[in-house]
Amino acid sequence: MFAYNLRLSWLSLKKTPVLSALMIAAIGIGIGVCMTVFIVYALMTGDPIPARSGHLYTYVLDNHLDEDRGPNDQADPFVGYRDVINLMGSDIPVDESVHYQSSAVFHPDNAQIKPFREVLRLANNGFFRLFEVPFLYGSAWSDEADTKAQFVIVLSRALNDKLFGGVNSVGRKVDVDGHYFEVTGVTDDFSPIPRFFETDGDVFDETDGAYVPFSLTPQLKLAKSNGSVNCIADSKGDSWEDFLDQECTWIHHWVWLKDKADRDRYLQMLKNYTVDQQQYGRYQGEYEVEIFNVMEFLKYRELVNPAYVMLIGIAFMFLVVCLLNTNGLLFAKFSGRAGEISVRRALGCSKKRMFRQHLVEIAVIGVAGGVLGLILASGGLLALKHMFPNYDNVAHLNVELVSIAILMSVVSTMITGLYPAWRICQLPPARYLKAQ
Amino acid sequence: MLKMENISKIYRTDLIETSALRNFHLSVDAGEFVAVTGPSGSGKTTFLNIAGLLEQFDEGQYELDGINIAGLDDDACSEIRNAKIGFIFQSFNLIPDLNVFDNVDVPLRYRGFGGAERKRRIERALETVGLSGRVKHLPSQLSGGQQQRVAIARALAGEPRLLLADEPTGNLDSLMARQVMELLEQINEQGTTIIMVTHDAELARRARRNVHVLDGKVDDYSAYESRLEADEKDARTTINTNAE
Amino acid sequence: MEIRPILSAMWQNKTGPVLISLQIAFTLAVVVNAMFLINVRIEKMDRPVGIDTPNIYNLSTVPTVPVEGVRDFIERDMAAIRSIPGVVDASPVLTFLQGGSTRAEGYRPNEDLADANYRIVNVNFVDEHGLDALGIELLRGRNFRKDEIRYLDANERALPDVAILTESMGRDLFGDEDPLGKDVYYADEENRTMRVIGVIKDVAAAWLASDSPRGRKTVYNFMLQPFVETKSGRGYNYAIRAEPGALNAVMSEVEKKLFEVDPNRLIERTYTQKELLARSYGTDRAVIQILSIVAGLMVVITALGIVGLASFTVNQRTRQIGTRRALGAKRRDILRYFITENVLLTTFGVVLGSFMAYGLHLALFNLLRIPKLDPGYLPVGIVVLYLLGVLAVFGPARRASMIPPGIASRTV
Numbered sequence A: 001m002f003a004y005n006l007r008l009s010w011l012s013l014k015k016t017p018v019l020s021a022l023m024i025a026a027i028g029i030g031i032g033v034c035m036t037v038f039i040v041y042a043l044m045t046g047d048p049i050p051a052r053s054g055h056l057y058t059y060v061l062d063n064h065l066d067e068d069r070g071p072n073d074q075a076d077p078f079v080g081y082r083d084v085i086n087l088m089g090s091d092i093p094v095d096e097s098v099h100y101q102s103s104a105v106f107h108p109d110n111a112q113i114k115p116f117r118e119v120l121r122l123a124n125n126g127f128f129r130l131f132e133v134p135f136l137y138g139s140a141w142s143d144e145a146d147t148k149a150q151f152v153i154v155l156s157r158a159l160n161d162k163l164f165g166g167v168n169s170v171g172r173k174v175d176v177d178g179h180y181f182e183v184t185g186v187t188d189d190f191s192p193i194p195r196f197f198e199t200d201g202d203v204f205d206e207t208d209g210a211y212v213p214f215s216l217t218p219q220l221k222l223a224k225s226n227g228s229v230n231c232i233a234d235s236k237g238d239s240w241e242d243f244l245d246q247e248c249t250w251i252h253h254w255v256w257l258k259d260k261a262d263r264d265r266y267l268q269m270l271k272n273y274t275v276d277q278q279q280y281g282r283y284q285g286e287y288e289v290e291i292f293n294v295m296e297f298l299k300y301r302e303l304v305n306p307a308y309v310m311l312i313g314i315a316f317m318f319l320v321v322c323l324l325n326t327n328g329l330l331f332a333k334f335s336g337r338a339g340e341i342s343v344r345r346a347l348g349c350s351k352k353r354m355f356r357q358h359l360v361e362i363a364v365i366g367v368a369g370g371v372l373g374l375i376l377a378s379g380g381l382l383a384l385k386h387m388f389p390n391y392d393n394v395a396h397l398n399v400e401l402v403s404i405a406i407l408m409s410v411v412s413t414m415i416t417g418l419y420p421a422w423r424i425c426q427l428p429p430a431r432y433l434k435a436q
Numbered sequence B: 001m002l003k004m005e006n007i008s009k010i011y012r013t014d015l016i017e018t019s020a021l022r023n024f025h026l027s028v029d030a031g032e033f034v035a036v037t038g039p040s041g042s043g044k045t046t047f048l049n050i051a052g053l054l055e056q057f058d059e060g061q062y063e064l065d066g067i068n069i070a071g072l073d074d075d076a077c078s079e080i081r082n083a084k085i086g087f088i089f090q091s092f093n094l095i096p097d098l099n100v101f102d103n104v105d106v107p108l109r110y111r112g113f114g115g116a117e118r119k120r121r122i123e124r125a126l127e128t129v130g131l132s133g134r135v136k137h138l139p140s141q142l143s144g145g146q147q148q149r150v151a152i153a154r155a156l157a158g159e160p161r162l163l164l165a166d167e168p169t170g171n172l173d174s175l176m177a178r179q180v181m182e183l184l185e186q187i188n189e190q191g192t193t194i195i196m197v198t199h200d201a202e203l204a205r206r207a208r209r210n211v212h213v214l215d216g217k218v219d220d221y222s223a224y225e226s227r228l229e230a231d232e233k234d235a236r237t238t239i240n241t242n243a244e
Numbered sequence C: 001m002e003i004r005p006i007l008s009a010m011w012q013n014k015t016g017p018v019l020i021s022l023q024i025a026f027t028l029a030v031v032v033n034a035m036f037l038i039n040v041r042i043e044k045m046d047r048p049v050g051i052d053t054p055n056i057y058n059l060s061t062v063p064t065v066p067v068e069g070v071r072d073f074i075e076r077d078m079a080a081i082r083s084i085p086g087v088v089d090a091s092p093v094l095t096f097l098q099g100g101s102t103r104a105e106g107y108r109p110n111e112d113l114a115d116a117n118y119r120i121v122n123v124n125f126v127d128e129h130g131l132d133a134l135g136i137e138l139l140r141g142r143n144f145r146k147d148e149i150r151y152l153d154a155n156e157r158a159l160p161d162v163a164i165l166t167e168s169m170g171r172d173l174f175g176d177e178d179p180l181g182k183d184v185y186y187a188d189e190e191n192r193t194m195r196v197i198g199v200i201k202d203v204a205a206a207w208l209a210s211d212s213p214r215g216r217k218t219v220y221n222f223m224l225q226p227f228v229e230t231k232s233g234r235g236y237n238y239a240i241r242a243e244p245g246a247l248n249a250v251m252s253e254v255e256k257k258l259f260e261v262d263p264n265r266l267i268e269r270t271y272t273q274k275e276l277l278a279r280s281y282g283t284d285r286a287v288i289q290i291l292s293i294v295a296g297l298m299v300v301i302t303a304l305g306i307v308g309l310a311s312f313t314v315n316q317r318t319r320q321i322g323t324r325r326a327l328g329a330k331r332r333d334i335l336r337y338f339i340t341e342n343v344l345l346t347t348f349g350v351v352l353g354s355f356m357a358y359g360l361h362l363a364l365f366n367l368l369r370i371p372k373l374d375p376g377y378l379p380v381g382i383v384v385l386y387l388l389g390v391l392a393v394f395g396p397a398r399r400a401s402m403i404p405p406g407i408a409s410r411t412v
């Protein structure tokens, strides 16, 4: 029966090729545009680390450093060096990460390759555990390397390819800014989107480069290179040590908290800490202490430009127009068939069967539209990648999205098609046999 | 009124040429009621279409109401159709989305009459066909006979000199067919020239003159003429008794 | 005009017309708002930026073997670059202008510490060639002198004695008074000051693409200080201005020359000023492009819908059209019939669509904090949709007008 319905649908589509093509094109374009915008939006607002996002927290100790905080109108969620040193090692979190992004010049042993600059993150080894960084070779450095500030390094896959031709380089040495670092591991591709753990700089950019222990910060004197540093000007000296001692916020600190109770405890601990610091003349006047998990934090940082929310709305209106279009064409098509339907009904085809036949036909249009929509969406994403290289990571299709697109297409087409199909099946069998 | 000489019409499709009319001669005087008969495919509709300027002809001379038709452009033909000719079709050809009043209104609008004039004419035409009470009805709400009477009213409203009817009773049962025929006779009485194609021998007999078409030509119609005269009186009496 | 019968005929087959009208309404709402949003962004991108964007490019260089005197290193580079034919001038800068990193500082016009109302300003460093190297127009006062330029040591957070600022910055600080010769106070407890020695034509700050009210308000708050940064963090940044048309040639020549001066160096982050500006406006461009595509496709879809439905009705009404022709309609009467029908549909659509456009605008206004809709877009959108409708229906209508009157008497 279903096969028979399918065959009838195919014949019917073929009978009005222009109308069928228009309908499929309308749905396809509607779904294509909607999917493209939706994929970009979903990836930009999506949970970058679903398994853990409810447990990872960062905080803002807003001591109004950044009265001149610039055009963003919100306190930057960074911590000063002094506070990080004081706050690290609390027993409340399961684990924690401190890190910031800098860059340094790599001097390959291979004289063929000129020295080049790469992103270098100063981080503790908790960074790799907290953010589930996958390793291709080796592992993160030991706790000892962190505490003793040893010259060890973790390379990204891309950098390992460049420096060592992609072989397992664990144990080899790399010259960075004149210091020799020993490789302990090579990470596999790691690109959560958005890069929530350092939401300054270009958060939709790729994350590559290398990692060295955060405890080397005083020694390496590597300034933060991508993102903001907020300072209150004072008359202390101008050396790196003075800078670390200054009231500046610039370091990212994330903690992994087991549950709500631990979150509250940690928040209380932070508040106690700031009160305690008042004896040194810090945290005077009004200030805020806030704690955020990943999703709360993304919202706080307003990572998604409201323009994209607007685009979503407009994309959906676009889909509505496409569906209205299809709806109108379906009406036209079905009413052009009134005579045939009357004859079939008169010949004993039940209303229900008639209706089913039409639904199958609509579904066929829906599937065809969905497939076309997918093709257009992949074209759209390709165009996006082309126009905005930053979207490279953001834009790709997967099985889930493909099924969503097809489903969306079929469901929306069915919904729009239901009324025309129902209407046409309400025709009395005799009406169109009369007087023609 | 109408004079055709040597008219030829050939339909060309990719594969075949059909000669629908060949050397067709016919002349009809004002006030005549001519019935055209002939087997299916003989060229009756083709003749009527050419007579009504719905189609062009390939050869010959055609003069309608003193106007030489050959060489008239499309707009001029439209104007003549609109002002001088009324059409009645086998399948009525009412516009299904318009009610009775608006259907009769259609040719009058193209004529460019003012609203009051149109209304007057529509009402009179509908009165003539006996459908004054149905102005708001849609065609689908009328019987076949009523639909055809609306079509006649539409043809009459423009007060044409020539009424062309192509099997006007072909889709009607015999009672309704008779009513329509009586209506046509009544209209002819009032001076309108009528040319009617019909299959129905009985109806044909009631016309004043019969033309038999065979193979795209007028076939020996003198034989019919005598029969026609004999039936003439009959026809008149029927009108008087059956007029609505 | 035969409007009433057309309307009553439409009333008999409402669904198709209703759907087309709805489609037109949605399209109008989106197109009007899209035009408006696009224009807001185009206007934003068209604002003057105050520098000679097309002829400037930037690079960053860093020695790969530590050098003794950074000052010498930079001065040698500068001398080399400036001697290249086609180069107008060059200057070290703190950050590339209008592209990426920013130094924002707070200043106030007086020593009143209680006045928490700092003015945000984008600070950049140049030497005495800076104005020339960036193509900035000096309106009043003077440029920096060579002896005023200081080479800062690593991480030094010093303040200069003199500064040059934009007209808008001056107005933000001092209102209608001329800022020239006045002292500007740095936002710290010590009330350190610097004297304004020059006023320049407005130069856009690094946050020029910001949509926040504060960002928009402070877009021309820009200040130059007579410093050269010598901290090697990510290298030394140079801005280089070429003579019109010479930029490409200059870019490769500069690179060659710099390697001649010192081969042990990296040259990286070479960006033309145009690229930087384009990058700053990346989101705006994305939004413009996506909006244009979506609005354009919407118009196309609606047009196709009109064509599809009109073709269909023409096919359906073949007999009826033949009948009308038989009854005396001229070809142009048939053409006019379909166009009138379409104009009526469009009229329903645009009436509904105008309300929807306004509703959508209110929603966007709340979401994006954009300025109020210029009512001029609505008539433009309406005219576009009328034209679109007539164009779309013209093909099918012409086909309809070509239906021969003979059809009427031929049984189907």
Ligand SMILES: Nc1ncnc2c1ncn2[C@@H]1O[C@H](COP(=O)(O)OP(=O)(O)O)[C@@H](O)[C@H]1O
Residues within 6 Å of the ligand: B011, B012, B013, B018, B019, B020, B038, B039, B040, B041, B042, B043, B044, B045, B046, B047
């Ligand atoms: N449009 C056309 N194209 C080709 N042949 C046609 C066309 N219309 C009529 N004919 C042919 O012309 C001949 C005369 O047709 P017609 O005038 O309709 O006959 P009648 O009305 O007497 O039945 C027939 O053979 C018919 O097949």
Ligand SMILES: [Mg+2]
Residues within 6 Å of the ligand: B044, B045, B046
């Ligand atoms: Mg015939």
